[in-house]
Each structure stands twice: as C-alpha cells, then as structure tokens.
Amino acid sequence: MRPTVHDIAAEAGVSLATVDRVLNNRPGVRAVTRGKVEQAIATLGYVRDVAAANLAKGRGYSLNFILPAGENSFMRGLEAEVRAAKAHLASERTEITIRCVPAFDASALADALAEARRQRPAGVAVVAVDAPEVVRAVEELRQEGIAVVTLVSDLPGSTRDHFAGVDNIAAGRTAGNLMGRFLGDRAGPVAVVAGSMLVRDHRERLEGFQAVMHECFETRLLLPVVEGQDDAALVEKLVGGLIERHPDLAGIYSLGAGNRGLVAALEKAGKAEAVCAIAHELTPHSRAALLSGTIDVLLNQDAGHEIRSAIRVLKAKADGLPVIEAQERIRIDIFLKDNLPNGQA
Known part of the structure; x- marks a missing residue:
C-alpha cells in the first residue's frame, strides 16, 4: 500500500x-x-498526489497548445492527440485550448505566443520556429511565470522549460546509416527534401544525415537540399525535377512532410523500386507507401507520447515539482514494412 x-x-x-x-x-x-x-x-x-490535492481544492490547469496549420498529416495527428487529451482531462480540471498558425511563419507564431501570454495560462506548448521574435515571445512568457514546452522542433536558444521530441540529430544520423547500407554499391546521387530550414528539427536532421554520409559513405554524391515547405504538391514538383535532372538518382531522404508528393513523383516516374526512399512519420499515407515498397524506411516519433509528456511537464512546472527525465524521453522508432505496429505488415 x-x-x-x-x-x-x-x-x-x-x-x-x-x-x-x-x-x-x-x-x-x-x-x-x-x-x-x-x-x-x-x-x-x-x-x-498533487492532482488529487488540486481536485480537492478546486484548482485547475489551463494549457495552450500552438500548432502549425495546413495539411501536414503528422501535425494533424498531433492535433488529434491534443483533442483526445482535452476530452480525457476535462474531468481533472485541465482546460486545453488549441490554436493553429501558418506553418514556418515566425511572425504569426510570435503573435500567437503574445496572445497566449495575455490569457495567462498555466503553460504553453508550441511547435517552434527558430527565429528571434519567437525566442523573445517565449522569454516574455517565462518572465510572467508561464511554463513553456517546445514540441517536435526545439528552441534551445530560448528560456523554454522543456523539449518534447526526439533527438533529431540522431534521427538524421540513423537515416544516413540506413541510406548508405541500403544502397550498398548501387551508383547514383542522393537527394534531400526538407520542409524548411527555418525549423530546427529539419536543420538537425540534415546535419546528422550529412555527417554520416560524409564520414561513412564519402564517395556518394549528395545533391543540394530542396525545400518543399511540407506541401505535397510542391514536393511532387521538386522530386519530379530531381528525377528529370538526375535519371541515375539512387536515394531520397525526405526529412520533413509532404510525403504524398514524394510517393506520387516516384510512382509517376516509374522509380518506386529503383530509388531508395527514407522518410519520417508513420501516417496512413506513409504506411501505405511503406507497404507498397515506394518508401523503404520510416523514422517515427510517437505523437501521443509527446502530447502526454508536454502536459505532464507543464503541470509539474505549475506545481513546482521536478520533471522525471526518463519518463519524458521520446524514442525514435524505425519501421520497415515487416514490423509495422498493430500487426498491419
């Protein structure tokens, strides 16, 4: 007992x-x-049991989540996890509000953070854009005693309290090792499709990927990075152009979203089997592409774990309690078509 x-x-x-x-x-x-x-x-x-004590006293928590808008499947999955947590925690006096702002728009994100500060919640969770105005907005929240957790993409130069996300340099290094091993002696260059270099998670994945490719597979040509803004139509156009200019293309590392465009371009060009494709995040579309063989490997982060972690940390900060780092560590999952979860292989 x-x-x-x-x-x-x-x-x-x-x-x-x-x-x-x-x-x-x-x-x-x-x-x-x-x-x-x-x-x-x-x-x-x-x-x-702080939650029970707060319930007895009638004390509640107000938490704000600020997420990117748009058709990014992973972000919409993240939003779905927030909505599920909102419904589940309503009986525990935890009130969650969700605001979506244009993706990669630092000014809009800074404005949303300023609005959150005026509402004076117990804490704010945000998918960060690495820009000075966002760093200042986080600093102003912290000066008001409002806890801040960054989600998915970090802001380490700020005064944020915690980051709920994977080690993105390690994720990029993992992708580099897998790409080099999958390609073996197959000739041809490797392309990288990012969303935007404005977000730290994409920059860190690129850093890790390039480091391993240069260290371990130095004879492999890496093409200049293209930015698809996590937009499927733009990614499809960019990948189609890469295939036209480099008919011997051996591999593509898609380190952002917009993978429906990647899949469409590879299949339209008849390159689904010829090009090794490594991408991020397990969504219904990427799962189907993994099963069909158009995508060879998916690196995934658990959106539900990230949301639960952010909520735990924000509530702990509000209560002045320590954060259990081991509980909040988000792992990198590596999926092939043979080990998909829920037996769907």
Whole structure:
C-alpha cells in the first residue's frame, strides 16, 4: 500500500495539521519539527498526489497548445492527440485550448505566443520556429511565470522549460546509416527534401544525415537540399525535377512532410523500386507507401507520447515539482514494412 499522511504523522510523531503545513510549505512549523516530517516522508517513500490535492481544492490547469496549420498529416495527428487529451482531462480540471498558425511563419507564431501570454495560462506548448521574435515571445512568457514546452522542433536558444521530441540529430544520423547500407554499391546521387530550414528539427536532421554520409559513405554524391515547405504538391514538383535532372538518382531522404508528393513523383516516374526512399512519420499515407515498397524506411516519433509528456511537464512546472527525465524521453522508432505496429505488415 502507498503511504498516507496518517503514516507520515505517526512516523514523525506529529499531528495531521503539522504534516499538512509541511506538505503545503506553510509557516508555523519549527525547523526541528519540519525536519522530522521531511525525514518521515523520505523514509516512507511518500509521493504526494498533487492532482488529487488540486481536485480537492478546486484548482485547475489551463494549457495552450500552438500548432502549425495546413495539411501536414503528422501535425494533424498531433492535433488529434491534443483533442483526445482535452476530452480525457476535462474531468481533472485541465482546460486545453488549441490554436493553429501558418506553418514556418515566425511572425504569426510570435503573435500567437503574445496572445497566449495575455490569457495567462498555466503553460504553453508550441511547435517552434527558430527565429528571434519567437525566442523573445517565449522569454516574455517565462518572465510572467508561464511554463513553456517546445514540441517536435526545439528552441534551445530560448528560456523554454522543456523539449518534447526526439533527438533529431540522431534521427538524421540513423537515416544516413540506413541510406548508405541500403544502397550498398548501387551508383547514383542522393537527394534531400526538407520542409524548411527555418525549423530546427529539419536543420538537425540534415546535419546528422550529412555527417554520416560524409564520414561513412564519402564517395556518394549528395545533391543540394530542396525545400518543399511540407506541401505535397510542391514536393511532387521538386522530386519530379530531381528525377528529370538526375535519371541515375539512387536515394531520397525526405526529412520533413509532404510525403504524398514524394510517393506520387516516384510512382509517376516509374522509380518506386529503383530509388531508395527514407522518410519520417508513420501516417496512413506513409504506411501505405511503406507497404507498397515506394518508401523503404520510416523514422517515427510517437505523437501521443509527446502530447502526454508536454502536459505532464507543464503541470509539474505549475506545481513546482521536478520533471522525471526518463519518463519524458521520446524514442525514435524505425519501421520497415515487416514490423509495422498493430500487426498491419
């Protein structure tokens, strides 16, 4: 059984009222008595149920999520996870609001963060764009005592509290190793399709990918990066152009979204089997392409885990509690058509 406040009182030899004062950091307790209570807490391994305490006091949490708008399937999946959490947590006095802003638009994102600051929530979770105005907006939130968690794409130069996302340099390095091994002795250059270099996750994936390709597969030609703005129609046009200019194209690393365009271009050109394609995020469209063989490997991050992590961290910050780093670490999943989840291989 989990220890209770009654167990703490008995262990320390004090009243329940004294235990309550110590747990809530209220005055009126002598230092020696406080020390006895804290020692009893440590001895018993007591962990306070802050959610239950807040429920009893009628205290709630207001959390703002700011996400990119558009047809990016992964981002829409992320939004669906936020909506599911919103419905689930309503009974726990957690109120979640969602705002979508144009993707890669630093000015619009800074404005949304400023609006969130005026609403004074307990915390804000945001898919960041790495720009000075966004860094300033995060700083202003923190100055108001509002916790900030970045989602998917980080903002390490800011005062944000936590990043809920994968190690994107490691993701890019993984893609580089897989690309080099899959291609083997097959001749031809490798192309990289990014969404935008304005977001750190895309820059870090590119950094990791290029580093491994140069270190381990230095004879392989890497073509200049093209930016598809995570737009399927633009990605299709760009990949079609790459295939026309480089008929011996051996591989494509799609480190952003817009993979419907990648798949369409490869299939239209009859290159679905000839070109090794490595992409990110398991969505219904990318799953189908993995099963058909047009995409060879998918690197995935668990959107549900990221949203749950962001909520846990924001609530912990609001309560002044430590963050359990191991619980919040987001792993990189590697999917082939043979190991898709839910038995759909």
